[in-house]
Amino acid sequence: MQxxxxxxxxxDGPAGSQGAGTSISARAMGALRPDAAAYLEGxxxxxxxxxxxxxxxxxxxxxxxxxxxxxxxxxxxxLIATNRARPYDILAVTFTNKAAREMKHRIGALIGPAGEGMxxxxxxxxxxxxxxxxxxxxVGLKSDFTxxxxxxQLRLMKQVILDQNVDEKRWPARALSHxxxxxxxxxxxxxxxxxxxxxxxxxxxxxxxxxxxxxRLATLNAVDFGDLLLLCLKxxxxxxxxxxTYQSRFRYILVDEYQDTNVAxxxxxxxxxxxxxxxxxxxDDDQSxxxxxxxxxxxxxRFEHDFPGAVVVRLERNYRSTGHILAAxxxxxxxxxxxxxxxxxxxxxxxxxxxxxxxxxxxxxxRQIAEAIERLQGKKHPLSEIAVLxxxxxxxxxxxxxxxxxxxxxxxxxxxxxxxRAEIRDALAYLRVTANxxxxxxxxxxxxxxKRGLGDATLQQLHAYARAERVPLLLAARRxxxxxxxxxxxxxxxxxxxxxxxxxxxxxxTQPHSEVAxxxxxxxxxxxxxxxxxxxxxxxxxxxxxxxxxxxxxxxDLAGFLEHVSLVMEASEAEGAERVSLMTLHAAKGxxxxxxxxxxxxDGLFPNQRALDESGRAGLxxxxxxxxxxxxxxxxxxxxxxxxxxxxxxxWSSTIPSRFIxxxxxxxxxxxEAPAHFSAGASRFGRNPAPFGSSYGTPGWQRAQAAxxxxxxxxxxxxxxxxxxxxxxxxxxxxxxxxxxxxxSAFQGGQRVFHTKFGPGTVAGVDGNKLTVDFDKAGRKMVLxxxxxxx
DNA sequence: TTTCCCTCGTTTTTT
DNA sequence: ACGAGGGAAA
Numbered sequence: 001m002q003x004x005x006x007x008x009x010x011x012d013g014p015a016g017s018q019g020a021g022t023s024i025s026a027r028a029m030g031a032l033r034p035d036a037a038a039y040l041e042g043x044x045x046x047x048x049x050x051x052x053x054x055x056x057x058x059x060x061x062x063x064x065x066x067x068x069x070x071x072x073x074x075x076x077x078x079l080i081a082t083n084r085a086r087p088y089d090i091l092a093v094t095f096t097n098k099a100a101r102e103m104k105h106r107i108g109a110l111i112g113p114a115g116e117g118m119x120x121x122x123x124x125x126x127x128x129x130x131x132x133x134x135x136x137x138x139v140g141l142k143s144d145f146t147x148x149x150x151x152x153q154l155r156l157m158k159q160v161i162l163d164q165n166v167d168e169k170r171w172p173a174r175a176l177s178h179x180x181x182x183x184x185x186x187x188x189x190x191x192x193x194x195x196x197x198x199x200x201x202x203x204x205x206x207x208x209x210x211x212x213x214x215x216r217l218a219t220l221n222a223v224d225f226g227d228l229l230l231l232c233l234k235x236x237x238x239x240x241x242x243x244x245t246y247q248s249r250f251r252y253i254l255v256d257e258y259q260d261t262n263v264a265x266x267x268x269x270x271x272x273x274x275x276x277x278x279x280x281x282x283x284d285d286d287q288s289x290x291x292x293x294x295x296x297x298x299x300x301x302r303f304e305h306d307f308p309g310a311v312v313v314r315l316e317r318n319y320r321s322t323g324h325i326l327a328a329x330x331x332x333x334x335x336x337x338x339x340x341x342x343x344x345x346x347x348x349x350x351x352x353x354x355x356x357x358x359x360x361x362x363x364x365x366x367r368q369i370a371e372a373i374e375r376l377q378g379k380k381h382p383l384s385e386i387a388v389l390x391x392x393x394x395x396x397x398x399x400x401x402x403x404x405x406x407x408x409x410x411x412x413x414x415x416x417x418x419x420x421r422a423e424i425r426d427a428l429a430y431l432r433v434t435a436n437x438x439x440x441x442x443x444x445x446x447x448x449x450x451k452r453g454l455g456d457a458t459l460q461q462l463h464a465y466a467r468a469e470r471v472p473l474l475l476a477a478r479r480x481x482x483x484x485x486x487x488x489x490x491x492x493x494x495x496x497x498x499x500x501x502x503x504x505x506x507x508x509x510t511q512p513h514s515e516v517a518x519x520x521x522x523x524x525x526x527x528x529x530x531x532x533x534x535x536x537x538x539x540x541x542x543x544x545x546x547x548x549x550x551x552x553x554x555x556x557d558l559a560g561f562l563e564h565v566s567l568v569m570e571a572s573e574a575e576g577a578e579r580v581s582l583m584t585l586h587a588a589k590g591x592x593x594x595x596x597x598x599x600x601x602x603d604g605l606f607p608n609q610r611a612l613d614e615s616g617r618a619g620l621x622x623x624x625x626x627x628x629x630x631x632x633x634x635x636x637x638x639x640x641x642x643x644x645x646x647x648x649x650x651x652w653s654s655t656i657p658s659r660f661i662x663x664x665x666x667x668x669x670x671x672x673e674a675p676a677h678f679s680a681g682a683s684r685f686g687r688n689p690a691p692f693g694s695s696y697g698t699p700g701w702q703r704a705q706a707a708x709x710x711x712x713x714x715x716x717x718x719x720x721x722x723x724x725x726x727x728x729x730x731x732x733x734x735x736x737x738x739x740x741x742x743x744x745s746a747f748q749g750g751q752r753v754f755h756t757k758f759g760p761g762t763v764a765g766v767d768g769n770k771l772t773v774d775f776d777k778a779g780r781k782m783v784l785x786x787x788x789x790x791x
Numbered sequence: 792t793t794t795c796c797c798t799c800g801t802t803t804t805t806t
Numbered sequence: 807a808c809g810a811g812g813g814a815a816a
Contacts, residue, residue, distance in 0.1 A: 796814085
């Protein structure tokens with residue numbers, strides 16, 4: 001394999017017309033290729049260069065919508081098709097399981113089943129796990145180690161903090177967890193933490209806590225996510241021979257989303273890449289939005305320095321967005337200083353300009369968005385091609401409320417993950433103890449779930465015994481039941497539990513694991529617990545449990561299932577329905593939609609004040625990249641908006657439009673103004689609307705009304721259901737201006753009424769001029785009678 | 792052991 | 807405003 005048949009001369013493929021310096025034979029050879037390689041067709045010259053520069057380090061700077069995934073998958077197909085590598089010679093790492101799955105899928109489509117068997121295509125963590133299982137004993141583990149999720153991690157930290165006599169009030173487990181995660185992200189083991197930082201935590205106990213935490217993990221035969229990479233580094237550093245086998249095994253290395261790598265991942269890659277040095281990293285420094293969780297933009301900025309002789313390919317031709325959208329995004333991101341610099345361009349038409357709309361408050365903003373969506377819907381715009389991207393999840397509530405009122409179908413992307421739901425984690429804990437009786441953390445989670453009278457006191461006894469005898473909790477429980485240490489009632493409950501676990505463990509040997517799971521959930525009383533629960537979401541939880549058991553069937557055995565779960569914490573998404581998507585900007589990375597709404601462009605919210613406070617200019621630049629990501633999600637329409645008043649932590653505060661709005665290139669932006677114009681004089685977008693400075697407060701609703709009707713401020717562009725006729729008295733949420741006047745109402749219970757916002761309904765109760773109305777669509781609301789008409 | 796109340800925090804999220 | 811989690815009372 002030293003001389004592959006089609007050894008590429010240099011980067012210039014046949015498409016590169018810079019023939020100078022390319023040998024005749026090479027060109028002749030290239031001329032053959034288009035036939036031989038259908039998969040290369042349709043690639044532009046830069047993409048092709050990124051695919052065909054197979055030898056040596058390559059950095060592909062792939063702007064948004066420039067065909068990044070295509071390059072990555074084609075490159076793999078190319079390596080295999082030209083016999084440069086077999087599927088198992090290639091290491092391809094991604095960040096998310098979703099990305100890994102998609103890549104597998106697309107490679108399969110390109111080269112057929114040959115791509116199915118890429119054993120080393122996966123997330124950093126999945127590959128790290130695979131490697132660690134093979135050499136577990138060399139890093140002090142057994143090969144069936146468990147991978148702890150965040151909740152287990154936290155519980156462990158709490159124990160460690162307690163053990164070390166640190167005040168848990170002052171140094172909460174979360175903070176320790178944060179610190180340790182940070183160290184692990186930077187590739188630092190307990191001994192390598194800089195003394196200063198270790199000192200800073202808990203009066204110098206930082207290092208001791210870290211060490212103790214690792215020791216606890218080791219005794220539990222468990223690792224956390226950080227360890228999956230960190231322990232690989234340790235393994236390789238201490239065993240050069242093993243490192244070398246991996247270095248020579250991976251002839252070609254590919255990395256997706258390189259801008260998101262942290263230091264540990266970078267070190268991990270660098271060690272592996274030192275073998276063949278054929279490492280291709282694909283990323284976009286302008287889409288680095290995970291700095292807060294350890295991603296180092298520096299990794300991508302430093303690539304040429306770290307891999308001397310690297311070829312850098314820029315993909316700047318955008319196939320996604322229209323001209324104005326691209327211009328807006330480019331103009332914005334150009335304000336960042338720490339970037340390698342790319343200029344996206346498109347051959348597409350200029351299209352619609354990016355719109356900017358102001359609203360009086362966040363509720364009106366939500367109303368405007370919903371109306372705009374309904375208008376689009378009226379023009380046959382598919383809802384699945386519309387997305388609303390928010391900066392923080394708290395923004396979603398009002399928008400959802402509005403959608404619910406209108407009966408507009410939507411889905412929230414990136415909500416609580418399936419495997420993170422309490423009922424699923426509980427069920428998992430039962431399975432974990434069944435599969436591995438030494439899994440103390442899982443045991444602790446469910447000893448008293450459902451409630452069976454085994455509380456703290458009992459647990460303390462178990463712990464004491466377990467620690468003294470150096471046995472797992474379950475075994476400790478079993479032994480203590482044989483003594484008179486426990487109160488009779490506790491003893492019998494505990495004995496029943498331990499016996500159940502023994503029984504379940506036995507049945508795993510003989511029965512299908514999903515059936516065992518079903519049995520466990522029933523016999524333990526867990527299902528019953530939710531059946532008795534009267535809260536609203538109990539039914540959903542039971543549904544989830546069913547789905548959980550069903551999903552187990554896809555795996556060959558219990559161990560396989562548990563491994564999958566610990567690495568793949570994502571929701572099973574019901575695809576396909578015709579719905580608007582609602583998500584955070586972070587969750588939107590990698591997705592695209594025809595129309596994208598971007599609400600909440602207000603200073604303090606976006607750019608987020610906290611990001612600014614904590615990371616200064618770097619924070620601002622990351623926020624700006626986030627804005628850039630948001631804009632570049634749109635294919636045809638991007639609609640920005642801001643509200644001048646927003647409720648923050650329950651308090652109404654006035655806000656000013658985001659500085660990012662003023663950074664957009666004017667030529668690509670349309671300001672959608674209310675009929676009577678929204679601000680005279682001030683800057684282009686009505687920055688700092690004079691009459692309501694920061695002094696605006698809750699009692700000011702009178703002023704608010706005056707301002708709105710007087711200036712037409714933020715009146716919805718399309719009229720429609722939210723506002724009265726323009727110029728007339730504006731309606732604000734009935735609740736907000738609700739002031740009981742005491743004057744008797746013209747309405748009576750049972751009467752049919754109509755409300756401009758909520759539609760038709762029936763009066764359920766009367767209190768002065770405040771009415772309780774059961775609306776046909778919106779449910780029960782308190783409204784003022786002045787907003788109602790007899791129906 | 793359980794239940795109720797009070798305090799605290801509240802960007803973004805993967806594995 | 808609001809929910810989660812911890813501590814004190816039943």
